[in-house]
Amino acid sequence: MIPIIKWTLWQQRWSxxxxxxxxxxxxxxxxxxxxxxxxxxxxxxQSFANLPDAAVALLGGSTDFFSPIGFLNSQIYFxxxxxxxxxxxxxxxxxxxxxxxxxxxxxxxxxxxxxxxxLLAAKALSGFSILLTVxxxxxIKILLMTPLIxxxxxxxxxxxxxxxxxxxxxxxxxxxxxLTAIGYTRGASTGIAAIIALAGYIIxxxxxxxxxxxxxxxxxPFYYYQPESILLGSYNWAHxxxxxxxxxxxxxxxxxxxxxxxxxY
Amino acid sequence: xxxxSIEIKNLSKQYDASTxxxxxxxxxxxxxxxxxxxxxxxxxxxxxxxxxLMNFIRPTEGSAQIHGLDTQKxxxxxxxSIGYLASDPGLYQEMTGNQYLDxxxxxxxxxxxxxxxxxxxxxxxxxxxxxxxxxRGNKQKFGIIQAFMxxxxxxxxxEPTSGLDPLMQEVFYELIHxxxxxxxxxxxxxxxxxxVQKTCDRVGIIxxxxxxxxxxxxEITHKAEQLFHITFASTPPxxxxxxxxxLHIITHKGNELTIKIHGDLAPLFSVLSEHTVLxxxxxxxxxxxxxxxxxxxxxxxxx
Numbered sequence: 001m002i003p004i005i006k007w008t009l010w011q012q013r014w015s016x017x018x019x020x021x022x023x024x025x026x027x028x029x030x031x032x033x034x035x036x037x038x039x040x041x042x043x044x045x046q047s048f049a050n051l052p053d054a055a056v057a058l059l060g061g062s063t064d065f066f067s068p069i070g071f072l073n074s075q076i077y078f079x080x081x082x083x084x085x086x087x088x089x090x091x092x093x094x095x096x097x098x099x100x101x102x103x104x105x106x107x108x109x110x111x112x113x114x115x116x117x118x119l120l121a122a123k124a125l126s127g128f129s130i131l132l133t134v135x136x137x138x139x140i141k142i143l144l145m146t147p148l149i150x151x152x153x154x155x156x157x158x159x160x161x162x163x164x165x166x167x168x169x170x171x172x173x174x175x176x177x178x179l180t181a182i183g184y185t186r187g188a189s190t191g192i193a194a195i196i197a198l199a200g201y202i203i204x205x206x207x208x209x210x211x212x213x214x215x216x217x218x219x220x221p222f223y224y225y226q227p228e229s230i231l232l233g234s235y236n237w238a239h240x241x242x243x244x245x246x247x248x249x250x251x252x253x254x255x256x257x258x259x260x261x262x263x264x265y
Numbered sequence: 266x267x268x269x270s271i272e273i274k275n276l277s278k279q280y281d282a283s284t285x286x287x288x289x290x291x292x293x294x295x296x297x298x299x300x301x302x303x304x305x306x307x308x309x310x311x312x313x314x315x316x317x318l319m320n321f322i323r324p325t326e327g328s329a330q331i332h333g334l335d336t337q338k339x340x341x342x343x344x345x346s347i348g349y350l351a352s353d354p355g356l357y358q359e360m361t362g363n364q365y366l367d368x369x370x371x372x373x374x375x376x377x378x379x380x381x382x383x384x385x386x387x388x389x390x391x392x393x394x395x396x397x398x399x400x401r402g403n404k405q406k407f408g409i410i411q412a413f414m415x416x417x418x419x420x421x422x423x424e425p426t427s428g429l430d431p432l433m434q435e436v437f438y439e440l441i442h443x444x445x446x447x448x449x450x451x452x453x454x455x456x457x458x459x460x461v462q463k464t465c466d467r468v469g470i471i472x473x474x475x476x477x478x479x480x481x482x483x484e485i486t487h488k489a490e491q492l493f494h495i496t497f498a499s500t501p502p503x504x505x506x507x508x509x510x511x512l513h514i515i516t517h518k519g520n521e522l523t524i525k526i527h528g529d530l531a532p533l534f535s536v537l538s539e540h541t542v543l544x545x546x547x548x549x550x551x552x553x554x555x556x557x558x559x560x561x562x563x564x565x566x567x568x
Binding site for chain 1 (some may be wrong): 321344
């Protein structure tokens with residue numbers, strides 16, 4: 001198992017580096033301008049006071065963009081960080097097995113004394129490591145920048161928000177990964193996982209104003225990702241069970257089908 | 266007594282999307298120390314058989330054992346003693362040859378660095394270069410090296426010399442002979458008949474997913490029809506020749522005939538003795554002729 005993880009990470013090293021640099025730049029550019037308007041925060045906030053409900057819902061149900069927590073939420077945690085990490089997660093999740101299956105290298109690995117379960121676990125752990133690395137780089141950057149720009153947000157809530165964001169994107173990676181494990185191509189898996197992510201964002205955002213959307217929203221990961229609540233300390237931590245169960249469910253499904261199915265497209 | 270290297274019983278495979286069987290009731294045994302050639306054109310079921318043996322796909326019916334172990338239930342244990350080469354070997358294009366071989370060695374757990382170096386040298390492989398920069402033949406060399414480098418008890422090779430130049434093909438034949446001398450067995454799928462004739466003890470011919478013949482190379486060539494090219498001084502006695510039992514006229518061009526005959530040659534020479542024959546030469550049949558006979562029969566059946 002260790003050689004597969006080692007060589008998978010070696011193969012992904014440049015891609016992981018590029019994503020890490022991209023996340024660093026994104027966080028830097030998102031936060032660096034805070035000092036220039038933090039003194040005018042109250043006035044700026046006033047201009048968003050009369051937004052229609054639907055627009056407020058799409059913005060995450062909050063019009064607080066300029067308080068320290070509101071700024072960190074709107075610039076980093078509400079959309080952009082989860083979006084960037086989701087793209088990475090789906091891309092990694094859908095390629096780890098599917099690319100090897102398409103290139104017939106999966107058969108090269110399984111021609112050696114390697115059980116399918118071991119291979120699956122090694123690929124899943126490789127994907128987990130890549131996502132964790134980029135997320136940790138993002139977290140460290142946020143933790144380093146917030147005191148420098150005078151963004152007064154507690155260390156613990158930043159850790160918590162990053163953790164829940166990580167769990168959500170990990171669930172998207174798990175969906176993409178399990179789809180390839182059960183035999184979908186890389187393209188199909190990327191598409192389905194992206195639709196689940198995007199639909200989750202739109203439906204969950206609109207669920208606040210369109211009451212019947214509340215029910216479909218409950219089966220989508222984005223519904224359980226509420227960064228403002230986490231940063232404010234009012235998050236219902238039972239929500240992370242959804243992500244954990246979804247990740248476990250995808251893992252079990254992948255294991256169950258991949259052990260038995262025919263390889264090769 | 267050693268368990269057979271491969272024992273396949275009633276193995277069948279029907280792919281989900283297909284209504285026909287890619288492989289139907291295949292039963293065969295490869296004895297310990299034997300080199301078995303598996304012949305057939307593309308789509309006959311050769312790669313399906315190999316993929317079933319390697320547990321990449323699951324059989325619809327039947328089972329297979331390698332060294333007495335079930336290929337599905339004991340897949341991991343089975344692969345400790347196998348060297349496998351796919352018809353289109355999957356290579357990590359961004360790796361160098363050395364990195365690729367390191368990876369394979371780490372997974373195999375058994376290593377023989379001296380033999381690996383020897384293989385690289387004999388096949389004139391370029392292990393420092395990235396695999397994506399190599400030609401088809403040079404990539405194939407790494408496929409061969411990774412299959413042989415741990416000196417497995419059984420080699421399962423699908424179209425092994427594909428892309429290799431004649432010199433390297435000869436090296437490959439030597440490697441097979443050396444493996445056999447070491448006591449290893451091999452199951453070689455091929456449609457290059459001369460290759461099978463050079464390397465194999467026994468040959469199985471597969472047609473439309475079914476094994477149609479299984480004989481030793483010596484036996485199969487002895488039993489085969491002989492080919493004669495005859496030049497007559499005048500019009501060839503076609504009617505008389507057509508009456509000879511077991512004789513088929515393959516070509517007839519002016520005074521020249523090419524015939525194939527199976528069995529007793531006396532009636533043929535009796536006819537020839539009544540005519541002036543300017544030239545007569547014969548060619549001993551090779552596997553290609555035998556193989557084509559099976560497929561010609563099939564085409565005749567379908568017409």
